[in-house]
Amino acid sequence: MSAPRELHDKLCVRRLARLEDEGLRSLPDDFLGRWDLDGSGAVEPDELPQAARARLATD
Numbered sequence: 001m002s003a004p005r006e007l008h009d010k011l012c013v014r015r016l017a018r019l020e021d022e023g024l025r026s027l028p029d030d031f032l033g034r035w036d037l038d039g040s041g042a043v044e045p046d047e048l049p050q051a052a053r054a055r056l057a058t059d
Helices: 003-021 031-035 050-056
Strands: none
Touching: 003 050
């Protein structure tokens, strides 16, 4: 694995761990499937928990 790719992967793991520490479960391979609660094909702000909205700045 190349150094830049390895660094990117480590950063992704740390970011996901931080979200989980704040009470969020994450499925990085299926964000839309996890959070598109009404099946509209888009994740709307009211479909995310407050902690996720704050972290993603969608308010």
